[in-house]
Amino acid sequence: MKFLVSQLSYFWQDRHSRANVYALLRYLLLLAAMVTLYSILFHFIMAYEGREESWVTGFYWTLTVMSTLGFGDITFESDLGRIFSSIVLLSGIIFMLVILPFTFINLFYAPWLRAQEAARAPKSLPDTVKGHVILTQYDAVTMALIERLKQFHYRYVVLTPELEQALRLHDLGVKVVRGDLDNPETYRRVHVEQAALVVTTANDRLNTNVAFTVREVSETVPIIATANAAASVDILELAGCNHVLQLGEMMGQALVRRVTGGDARAHVIDRLNGLVIAEATARNSPLVGQTLAESRLRDRVGVTVLGVWERGQFQLARPTMRIEPGTVLVLAGSEQQIEQYNALFCMEPPNNEPVVIIGGGRVGRAAGRALAARGMDYRIVELLPERVRDPAKYVLGDAADLEVLVAAGIRKTPAVLVTTHDDDTNIYLTIYCRRLRPDVQIISRARLERNVATLHRAGADFVLSYASMGASTIMNLLNRDSILMVTEGLDVFEVEVPESLIGKSIAEAKIRQLTDCTVVALEQDGIMTVNPNPHLPLPAHAKMVLIGTVAAENCFLKRFTRPHE
Helix, strand or coil: HHHHHHHHHHHHHCCCHHHHHHHHHHHHHHHHHHHHHHHHHHHHHHHCCCCCCCCCHHHHHHHHHCCCCCCCCCCCCHHHHHHHHHHHHHHHHHHHHHHHHHHHHHHHHHHHHHHHHHCCCCCCCCCCCCEEEECCCCHHHHHEEEEEHHHHHCCEEEEEHHHHHHHHHHHHHCCCCCCCCCHHHHHHHHHHCCCEEEEEEHHHHHHHHHHHHHHHCCCCEEEEECCCCHHHHHHHHHHCEEEEHHHHHHHHHHHHHHCCCCCCCCEEEEEEEEEEEEEEECCCCCCCCHHHHHCHHHHHCEEEEEEEEEECEEECEEEEEEECCEEEEEEEEHHHHHHHHHHHHHCCCCCCCCEECCCCCCHHHHHHHHHHHHHCEEEEEECCCCCCCCCCCCCCCCCCHHHHHHHHCCCCCCEECCCCCCHHHHHHHHHHHHCCCCCEEEEEECCHHHHHHHHHHHHCCHHHHHHHHHHHHHHHHHCCCCCCEEEEEEEEEEEEECCCHCCCHHHHHHHHHCCCEEEEEEECCCCEEECCCCEEEECCCEEEEEEEEEHHHHHHHHHHHHCCC
16 A cells, blocks of 8 residues: 555656646546547437437447447438437547547556656655765675665665666666656655765766765765776865775775785784784795694784685684695784794795786786885786777787786796686686696686686686675775685684673683684783783673684674674
8 A cells, every 4th residue: 555655656746647637537528529529429329310309328338339249139220320329439439439539548557657667766865874884886896885784774865867777777676766866856765865975976077066966955965986086186175075995096006015026924914903814835935744733823923814825815823724735814904913923934935926807907906006115026917909008018019818918927936816807708818827826826807796706717716806895895995893804715804702701711702613703912001912811700891803605704793793774
């Protein structure tokens, strides 16, 4: 009943629908007048033939003849009556069997169907909605962001100006509202002044228009926008954006943080306050052949082994895991502890050959700049001549051509970064490079999350998703505790110590056994304690830093914390 009322509301609010209803009513009045006139003439002709019938009989005869039913129980005997019957029959065929159905369909039934569709794609949100996130695009980044918003119980809505797209998204289970992105009234109808965040991930010009339009309605709501060009950052900030994300630049830097340089040194991949996350290849280190328990890394240098990578497969650390030459250790500790690890276990000098970057787009160029900042040489393989910036650093040609890769240094390079925008191309090149160099480190970019597993199977050691990185960054800015994406599907996240855990020790709470999350640090009064004693009680008003897969993170939040209000 509620859905029917909403359909009627949408139908009657539309000016064209109301005009159609009025036109249909006028036609029905014309048809009723025609039936009445024929009924009157029926009586005159019956009187002419010397017969008398009731008025009900007159209407009955007119309707049966006009509808071509023609029961034959009432007929005229004169030629005048037969001519009149033919006129009534022909007009009935035209006005009742031809014009009436088409008029009804075009003026009422079709608009009613459109109203039913429009009711599935509303133009506003209820007045009670607040603290929600408004998204102006539905793309790879926002798809990943929506999953994280659901995970942490945030409401959201996707704005779209097109009815067809709104219906498609509605059928996919996406919360959608229809409205023009450059119309301030659209943002009033979704209560932007009560929203927690506006996210716009379109092109730079549309993002600028969206931010400027939102600022007409609300001066306080936070706005996050993406920017393709560096020159657009200032313009977007002038338009009213609080944060402007250059995801291409960020992706290039993130890919470079995974490059080990061909040695056993622990390379920092990210930091969270005083906590350092690093990765170290076990090859050429004295750790090869030992189990994690036998290595005693926590006792010797203070670092915690969070897990290991084996040819693209991440596994949480277990004492019985054996360290192989191809094992990559994921370590957590302080800056000093990581340096102690390098001093003790890094025996071989690094490989100083250029890193091969396949793809000279925004991500590839950003990766080159990040490598240069680390003091590492690189070569970019690029197919399009117009993208070549520095001929000394570029190799022009198709990366699928062996001669091109050899010219770039594939035979000796310590690492290959696959950075093209097309996932199919990245999968192809990952398989090809792995065939050429079984021992090389391959780091690949994925545009869509669903291709991450495929790239791992293709031979990539690490895969970073453009969508996941953007979604994680936006979540960090959404008044939520920090998330650090160690790699695809593996996060370091920070939460207040839940009430259910205050006074309990980490060992007593069995956090790792119950959730597969590992507590790697505690922060209290601005002091970060890395790898805290698992037997000490957890204090109130402190923050826990944990690492785990997305499933483990969900399990921890469900078991120990309350949903976000």
